[in-house]
Amino acid sequence: MARVVVVGGGLGGLAVAARLAKNGHQVTLVERATRLGGQITRRTGVGPAEGFQWDAGPAEMTLPTTIRDLFRKSGRPLERVLDLHLVTDPRRHVFSDGTVLDLPTQSRADQRRALSETLGAATADAWEATVDGLTATWELLRTRVLEVPFAGARRLGPRALRRLAFGTSLSTFAGRALPDPRARRVLEYTAVGVGSEPRLAPALTAVHAYVERTFGLWRCPGGFARLADALADRVRERGVDLRLGSAVVAIETNEAAVTGVRLSDGSRLAAEVVVCDIDVRDVVSRLSPSAPRALRRAARRLRPGRALRLVHLGLRGEAEDLPHETVVHGAEATVVVRAPRDPALAPPGHRAVTLVVPDGALAGEDVLRWLARYGVDLRDRVAVRLDDESRPWGPTWRGPWRGLGVARNATPVRGLFLVGDTAHPGPGVPAVLLGAAATVRMIDETFGRPPR
Ligand SMILES: Cc1cc2nc3c(=O)[nH]c(=O)nc-3n(C[C@H](O)[C@H](O)[C@H](O)COP(=O)(O)OP(=O)(O)OC[C@H]3O[C@@H](n4cnc5c(N)ncnc54)[C@H](O)[C@@H]3O)c2cc1C
Numbered sequence: 001m002a003r004v005v006v007v008g009g010g011l012g013g014l015a016v017a018a019r020l021a022k023n024g025h026q027v028t029l030v031e032r033a034t035r036l037g038g039q040i041t042r043r044t045g046v047g048p049a050e051g052f053q054w055d056a057g058p059a060e061m062t063l064p065t066t067i068r069d070l071f072r073k074s075g076r077p078l079e080r081v082l083d084l085h086l087v088t089d090p091r092r093h094v095f096s097d098g099t100v101l102d103l104p105t106q107s108r109a110d111q112r113r114a115l116s117e118t119l120g121a122a123t124a125d126a127w128e129a130t131v132d133g134l135t136a137t138w139e140l141l142r143t144r145v146l147e148v149p150f151a152g153a154r155r156l157g158p159r160a161l162r163r164l165a166f167g168t169s170l171s172t173f174a175g176r177a178l179p180d181p182r183a184r185r186v187l188e189y190t191a192v193g194v195g196s197e198p199r200l201a202p203a204l205t206a207v208h209a210y211v212e213r214t215f216g217l218w219r220c221p222g223g224f225a226r227l228a229d230a231l232a233d234r235v236r237e238r239g240v241d242l243r244l245g246s247a248v249v250a251i252e253t254n255e256a257a258v259t260g261v262r263l264s265d266g267s268r269l270a271a272e273v274v275v276c277d278i279d280v281r282d283v284v285s286r287l288s289p290s291a292p293r294a295l296r297r298a299a300r301r302l303r304p305g306r307a308l309r310l311v312h313l314g315l316r317g318e319a320e321d322l323p324h325e326t327v328v329h330g331a332e333a334t335v336v337v338r339a340p341r342d343p344a345l346a347p348p349g350h351r352a353v354t355l356v357v358p359d360g361a362l363a364g365e366d367v368l369r370w371l372a373r374y375g376v377d378l379r380d381r382v383a384v385r386l387d388d389e390s391r392p393w394g395p396t397w398r399g400p401w402r403g404l405g406v407a408r409n410a411t412p413v414r415g416l417f418l419v420g421d422t423a424h425p426g427p428g429v430p431a432v433l434l435g436a437a438a439t440v441r442m443i444d445e446t447f448g449r450p451p452r
Contacts, residue, residue: 001025002447005261005271007248010038011429012419013277014231015436018074021238023444028269029240032247037228043312049384051347053223054312054354056388059338060087060219062211063430070433074234082230087217089324090114094374095182096331103186105217123180130177134210137164141207146434149410149442150424153403165203169400173203185329192334194393195305201397222344250288257414273443277420280407292412301405302422305396307359311367314384319351328374333361337376350383359390394427409439417443
């Protein structure tokens, strides 16, 4: 049994803590905030906004098996704790030429029908062939990159890199595959939606379209923050020692191995294993005596994605005309209107809506006015408006040849591991959960899963 300290109680930290505690390790989780969940958070309306609630971080996810696996392997299965709902509304795409495409997220046949009706049969054929063609990309990514400890793209070998079209940008890939510029914007949304640029993202980013069509898009009734609450319950049930409101100020090592952490109150926790769910740049600055070169290099590689500003609205009326998600592909920016159909998020006769706006993209124009120019006019219905601070979704692609630049989960320091959005395989709920699962496997292998 190893003494483990998990630094940070975001999604990655909670997932690692729950799994390791279930596997018999002695786990302490240190979180500087007074609540768990990190970026998974809600905004709750008060005063005139009473009764409204908005997701102020993730609101939906693909690959629900990642979360089901976590709950199953750490205690009671997810279905006994929380429901995930499949999003059945099509995603609406609004283009600057006035075209409106309601594209089902899940069914191949329904996608074909919608594309045929709106963009023509040739585009429907091209889209279907493109997404079908990503099956092999997904299998390769799943088996050699996402579900296993990752040792760098070069280790994949030339055949795999060719199969992943490594070196080709998403915009080039979309341009070759899809003659219709509107269909290209839909495919490029796989990068744009997370604050990356299609000319800097590699073609493999398009695999998201395959993943969504195959495994669906899922949300949590009552808001995604309920997932963080359920995970917080799970780590408590597993007996994880929680230190909330306490920051790790130093990660201590001897020559080659981690020895423990120092907290903001001056106390010290000894550990054979430290798993950091914080930004790798903060890991580097907290490593004492100093971080190994490979880790410093990893920290320098990281580029934060474009910051996104969330504007939360409480709308009068049920706004039946608004689907779960509308993506407005404007000339200046791509803005997303999230409007979950969930009565728990708004008072009766109202709807909670969140606008996801790339920071600084609208040149000072108010987003509601901007949306109205593209035919999505919510102005008369707004009862409440709350603007959040801008935040990046996570690290961004640095070029089709250069990858995402996230750090590996294992480090050159024995016992020191990295999870979360700045570690492999990167940001997003499923990715962070996959990275946490692979890291736990490495820890169990290296530090011996205790006998049951
Ligand atoms: C606006 C927005 C929308 C998003 N929407 C989606 C979405 O719809 N779907 C999706 O899949 N993903 C989405 N994401 C991405 C997803 O939320 C993140 O990738 C994921 O939640 C990151 O989790 P993490 O494990 O990196 O931890 P974080 O959430 O980054 O948590 C890190 C934790 O560490 C703590 N901490 C930091 N320093 C210290 C220290 N020194 N000592 C102790 N504790 C410390 C912090 O307080 C924090 O709680 C979105 C992100 C944003 C910002």
